[in-house]
Amino acid sequence: MEVHEVRLRLKAELDTLEARAGRLTRHLRREDEALPDDWEERGASLSNDEVIEALDLKTRERIDAINGAIKRIDDGSWGECMQCGADIPAARILAVPTARLCIKCAGKQARG
Ligand SMILES: [Zn+2]
Structure with missing residues (x-):
């Protein structure tokens, strides 16, 4: 897409x-x-x-x-992670276009 x-x-x-x-x-x-x-x-x-x-x-x-x-x-x-600047994988950003974090940083944030 x-x-x-x-x-x-x-x-x-x-x-x-x-x-x-x-x-x-x-x-x-x-x-x-x-x-x-x-x-x-x-x-x-x-x-x-x-x-x-x-x-x-x-x-x-x-x-x-x-x-x-x-x-x-x-x-x-x-498509860039706002936390670490890494590219958010296409599969994730297309599935969740409002995602601001890569999976790694999103996971860190979820755990606090
Ligand atoms: Zn990140």
Whole structure:
């Protein structure tokens, strides 16, 4: 796969995620619907908010990761480990285009 195809794929995912993040934010701000009057329903709606907030956070983290990958593709550092500068193997970077570390450094970081 060519780098420009990866970039297109990332951009497409970014568009999807940004649309989702927009929907989640509108939901959290109650721009779509008012809180239910019924207290029991309101409780259910608020605990649902926690789920949506978590989803919103995850979506934004993913957006940041993809923006970072696109930026690295554009500046030519994509596919290099940010820790040790080694080339990230093609199989890994194509499977995980947002990867910033080679397997060795990623392993070190995971172990702390
Ligand atoms: Zn490394």
